[in-house]
Amino acid sequence: MGLKIRLARAGAKKRPYYHIVVADSRSPRDGRFIEKLGSYNPMLPADHAERIRLQDERITHWLSEGALPTDRVARFLGRAGLAPMPAYREQPVQSAPKKKAQERAKEAAGA
Numbered sequence: 001m002g003l004k005i006r007l008a009r010a011g012a013k014k015r016p017y018y019h020i021v022v023a024d025s026r027s028p029r030d031g032r033f034i035e036k037l038g039s040y041n042p043m044l045p046a047d048h049a050e051r052i053r054l055q056d057e058r059i060t061h062w063l064s065e066g067a068l069p070t071d072r073v074a075r076f077l078g079r080a081g082l083a084p085m086p087a088y089r090e091q092p093v094q095s096a097p098k099k100k101a102q103e104r105a106k107e108a109a110g111a
Helices: 056-064 071-080 101-111
Strands: 001-010 015-024 035-040 053-054
Touching: 001 056, 001 071, 035 056, 053 071
Parallel strands: none
Antiparallel strands: 001 015, 015 035, 035 053
């Protein structure tokens, strides 16, 4: 059974609120979960204390059991110091200029 620490959406239409839960990776996003580990309220300002609430002890327990956090949750855990901060590229590879455009830019810079 693959365990994931992920977000489960709650709240009303256009008023999102998320529970941070540990669940089987095969269960639906808002479906059955094993344990609630915290909450995330994106409607609050970024510096507000209640924006992200985490249960540190339980999260470290589930990480030791082999649960993998999703990208967004991994960022939360990295900021809280519970897990290493994930590495993100500054620019997606697909949106980078292609070979010919890079050559043209190099010629323009040299001229």
